Amino acid sequence: MSARTTSENHVVERALRRGAPSTDGHEDRAAEAARRLAQRAVQEGLADVVYAPVSSPFGELLLAATDRGLLRVAFPEEDTDSVLERISRRVSPRIVEAPAGLERVRRELDEYFSGSRRRFDLALDWSLVGGPFGREVLRVTSEIPYGGVLSYREVAMDAGSPRGSRAAGNALGSNPIPIVVPCHRVLHTGGGLGGYGGGLDRKRWLLELEGALTPQL
């Protein structure tokens, strides 16, 4: 190959590596095709996990579900990529964004936040909960009724470990399905708020919504 041909090839190669120009609407059409692909993946049962953002009084929550049930509720400050990467590792990498699959969760959350729903009627997927004690703690917590509260010690006791308050607190702190699994209903024995993964202001807000706490001025 002559030197001249080689240098001309470099020009072509550089241009090719830039890819086709995007001025002709290709990017929009590719984005539409990708949305249809996600829908089709769900229809054909190829998506193991679906997720979607939903708006809430706390800002945009991220919801994720499998065919077993609701898997994850993430607060707005949580990094979407980290949340999805953890699901990819622990559950399956076949994850697509598909709002239709989470329509019912979205509706029940809307009703809850507006005060017209007192109990969630949703199947749950516990795959992201670590360990049998953690699962038992969250199961006990999921049965605390609207407007009610339990102490960390009571939850630990009901989960089968009377001296496991601290472990129960840890399990509640890493609850992957907050709000729906109401870890905000667990307080310190003396009535102190304790902790909350989504921040204490939100815990207080939820307890006030449910009438378990009198609003502070």
Add this chain to the structure above:
Amino acid sequence: MSKQLPPFQRFLDVHRDVVWRFLVSAVGPVEAEDCFQETFIAALRAYPRLRADSNVRGWVLTIAHRKALDAHRGRARRALPVADPVAVDGRAQSAAPAPDEALWEAVGELPDRQRSAVVLRYLADLPHRDIAAAIGCSEEAARRSLHEGLTTLRKVVPA
């Protein structure tokens, strides 16, 4: 820690444009949609077995290349007249194409094997060995197709 396979949606977000561009140049804007769906459905099926440290872009473009070939074969069997991509896609009818547009039009007009070799080399960044495997020819033949493709393309790029 070993590299993680990204969630499929991220993979789709990152690679959808390059796959779309490849398919439009390979089968035209009308059939690109079906080929796009077939490509990513096949990718989703195989996705959990994909190694995170492999050339993921090369992998999905190789699938797209096969789906484009399937589309060409299907078309040949049906023996229907093929729509002219430029006539179908109104947006491609701009009067004086920019240099890069002219180049990609020319890529679309290359013979199948040359076009696949060029795209798999420069968009997918595959080595000659993998291009040969994707096209189903010897490494030497892949090298030749690539060279012939580049020789044609050189005529439309101002040096």
